[in-house]
Each structure stands twice: as C-alpha cells, then as structure tokens.
Amino acid sequence: MLSELLELKKGDILSVVGSGGKTTTIHKLAKELNGNKVLLTTSAKIGINEIEDVIQVEKFSELRKMKIENNNYLSGSTVEQEKFTGIIEEDILKIKDKFDFIIIEADGSKRMPLKGWRKKEPIILESSNKTLGIIPFNLYGCKLDEIEIFNRKIFMEIVGIGKKTFDTESILKIINAKNGIFKGSAKEKYILLNKCDKEENKLLARKVILELKNKCYEKINFIYGSSITGEYYGY
Secondary structure, eight states: OHHHHTTOOTTOEEEEEESSSHHHHHHHHHHHTTTSOEEEEESSEEETTSSOSOEEESSGGGGGGSOOOSSEEEEOSOEETTEEEOOOHHHHHHHGGGOSEEEEEOOOOTTOSEEOOOTTOSOOOTTOOEEEEEEEGGGTTOBGGGSOEETHHHHHHHHOTTOOBOOHHHHHHHHHOTTSTTTTOOSEEEEEEEOOOSHHHHHHHHHHHHHHHHHOSSOOEEEEEETTTTEEEEO
16 A cells, blocks of 8 residues: 555655656545545645545635544635645644644646646645655656656756656656755655556566665655556565
8 A cells, every 4th residue: 555655654744746646646545544534735736626535625724613524635725716726834734633644735747747846846845744756657768859748948957958768867867856856855755656557667667766776865765556556566
C-alpha cells in the first residue's frame, strides 16, 4: 500500500507535487486511509469533481464548525470555476487537530505530463512534514520535443538546454535542482515513479532508482508503481 510505503502516521501532513498523476494518487491514498478522518485539500487548485467518494465542503472555514467523522473530506479556500482554490498555512493550523491525515495537492501542471516550476511553485506549506513528488515514468526514453510540458522553457533550463530525451539524468536534475520538484520541501521526501504498468517498466524503474540513489544530493525514499492499478513498490 502506498500509505505504508510513505510511512504515514496520524498527524502527518503530506504535500503531493509534480505531474503525471497527482490527483489520481491522492484519490488512491484516500481510499487506503478509509476509516480515518482524512482531509484532501490544495494549496494550488483542485477540481471539485476530480475525487470521488468524499464529503465536499465548499468553504474551508466551515470545517472548523463541523463535527468531523471517520470519512474523507475535500475542501479548499473557496470554489471558483469548478475548482477549489488554495488554502494558506493559517488555514491548516486552525483545523489540523481535527483530522488524522491531511493530504495537500501542492502543485499544478494543467494536466500536462511534465512541468517546470515557476518562482512560487510548488506551494509547500510549512506545516507539511512529508512531500511526495510524482514523475511519470511511462515517458522514460521519450523525446522531449514530443512531450507536452507545462512551462517548457523553465523545464528545459532544469534538465539542460538542448536535452533531447527524458532519461535518468533528466529525473536526477528534477530531483536535485534548487528550483525543481522539492523546492520548499524541508522534511521527509519521497519520489513516486508513476505509471509503471508493464513488467519491463518495473524492471527499468528499479535499475534507474539504484542509479538515482547514488547521485541524489540528499536522502530520497523511492517508490515505483501505478496509481491506476494501485500497485506500488518500495526500492
């Protein structure tokens, strides 16, 4: 289970960043945590209909007045154009003791599979003690000029101007860069190589992770698997 690989314990506040399956992964985590008081929210934006089987609370301030049951709740600062808008640190501090787990979608990629991070992205709140970075591994080996990339110019500056292929070096730079996937993340860090649906992808992911572990600047906990199938592996 992904929640076990993330070593989630009551009181944890997890920020989910990156591209290539954030919302689907959050949905899977929520299902795994059924039977607890779980808040799903955002410091960026999240669609009001993107996660099923949740109690939707249109205004974050309403959570303070509610009796929270063992269930999954979805909320944001307010609703604009069918999306919950982002909360701030002060919001979390006011309600965190009412929930067992809080999961924050802290990044946006406009549904594109890769992204570069602008000055204020990702939006990691100080109270978040764990960060999960998601990277779509099904793109491994693909030509970068054939992939949709949000903030392409910034992305190419991270992986290297003139870089042709999405490969181990690209992933390493995304992880290690000061303006990369873990910008603003000061505590426990995890990477999910997502969309490893085929056996050959899983074998390749293990090989890539071994190389990444030797070259990351700090401790990163690696996971690979698929948020579509719900199969995850630590390595």
